[in-house]
Amino acid sequence: MEYLSLFCRDECVEVRHLARIVRGIELSEPPRQIGSKEYESAYNGLIQTHLPKLAAHGVVEYNDTRKTVTPTSRVRQYALLAQFARYLR
Template sequence: MNVVGEDLSEAETTEQLFEILSNRRRRYAVYALGQGEEDTVELGELARRIAAWETEQPPEQVSSTERKRVYTALQQSHLPKLADAGLVDYDERASVIHARPELEEYEVYMELVHGREIPWSHYYLGLSGVAVSLLLAVWVGAPPFSTLPDVVWMAALVAALTVSAAAHAYFSRGVELVADGTPPEVEIGPGETDD
């Protein structure tokens, strides 16, 4: 599904996705707009929330200078990019932003990964590879896999999947945040800017 227009190729859409998410303020905006219970957000409130996340303080303690810096960057750069991508409707005159349904598709790419951790999607792909290899070894009767009954190997695979799913549910619970919480941060690397 093409989230930014029918005339773009998949490669162009992917490039636009990474361009959108390459900037921390745009990631914060995508997170805030996707988590909000209201369809429309006032630009000043969005700027205050993002400034609070950037300065690691409660929104009510954000200074007018900190809020204004974020407000200006959102108004001049980030919101027009999100609007051009078809993710939000941005009314400059009223200073309000309306999240479009396509914005939800971008949230999938904001999976929280710290340092040298691997994403859960890669973990499950690796687990599937191990399971297929194990099943093939059991099926052809390769030693030592032929010494135990097939049901034991199947039980081991089910146990591995169950433990993995439980761990995933436990760790994911820790990053599910309310709209006033801190957004998940995706590590992009050096050279990233806030503006």
């Protein structure tokens, strides 16, 4: 979420790029060093679960056909809330 908030509103991001970034953050590794198995796991999780849910809540626009994500104006709000929630743990 925080990564998506760095993009300009209405700027498309490819899901394959996003999957490498997410998995790299999870594994604390540079995205270019993410293996295909790790990449596929993140990619499948994004397209099957996370992106449709974020789209349903208006945080992103998800184009399932093109496999692209476009942040909406709400993405920054959700990123801020996610950051705040981490501090409460």
